Amino acid sequence: MLTIWTYDWVPEGPRGHVRDLRLRWACEEAGLDYEVKSVSFQNRGAEHFARQPFGQIPFIEDDGVSVFESGACLLYLAGKSELLMPNDRKGAAETLEWVIAALNSIELVTVPWWFIGLSGEPDNPLQDWTMQRLQHLETVLAGREWLAGGQFTVADILMADVLRVPKVTQAGDFPASAAYVARACARPAFKKAYDGQMAHFAKGDAN
């Protein structure tokens, strides 16, 4: 059985955006059986750091292998189903490059930009860089339904999850990107993953 590890509880703010959602979403898309287990959010011990060296989540266990980093987990899961990544060389290469682009060309700027924006300072030193990257992505998304291989893939799970962070697609004139996020999040597998995460943390409130 594939196990997805997440926190037992998080504050209200990040609920619906904790990154185990990406892995739940992939499993729901591909019809992969999975269970969800928890590590303590408040007390991150040595056993947790042994499996995730930055004290974060998610990480997965599957048939004796463990993997941390949500992007790595998605690529690992993608190897299990053509519903997550085509298995022809070209389609697989496109999925891989767009997974990495989501992590390293978009999220590398949008997460620090978002984090700095939380302070309320009017001048964000990452503003121009972030808008440039989002504009290039907008050009791509204006011309296609999904990023890679002519189908929905793990690259779309990752990119849509990166872009649906509040204010990202609203930070400029990015209608194709906003429509892409809406299209991805309208998928039944997204809703199942989202509801699953919300129920998990609600259970954490009760404990």
Place this chain on the structure above:
Amino acid sequence: MLTIWTYDWVPEGPRGHVRDLRLRWACEEAGLDYEVKSVSFQNRGAEHFARQPFGQIPFIEDDGVSVFESGACLLYLAGKSELLMPNDRKGAAETLEWVIAALNSIELVTVPWWFIGLSGEPDNPLQDWTMQRLQHLETVLAGREWLAGGQFTVADILMADVLRVPKVTQAGDFPASAAYVARACARPAFKKAYDGQMAHFAKGDAN
């Protein structure tokens, strides 16, 4: 023939750090034949954006498949040689998770932190976050020679290249990380890759 695409020329500052170096390094480690071709640094046209949607480099072409994003190219090349990634499930999973950790847990903070630091402002809003991530990595590197699979892999190419950016390992008390970078950069394949990039851009000066 595997082709690595880079710019025809860059200013002095980034030379030795342009990311085609990561791919040259991997090819030199694994003994993969490759050629290097150039796109214009000054004039990035539609043909360039069609192959790299953010107008950056590197991207590769190999037997009819093209891949952009240096991290994606490294994972693609890793599939060609056990000298870059073990082919057992556990070793491959470890390589994958550390490639993504280098891109998304370390470089995601160090590159924006470095970029903001260029302005000379004394208060960097990413300082604490960056130091926390580097401290966790320091703990890992204090206990092992290479990151994944008990051998040198593409994860080390990526992590060492991320950490060798000036001032990163000097930003705190990170002796194991500094020793790791020195160990990686002492490899003959790194020197060949570095010298190759420097010679390429010197040729660009002459044209």
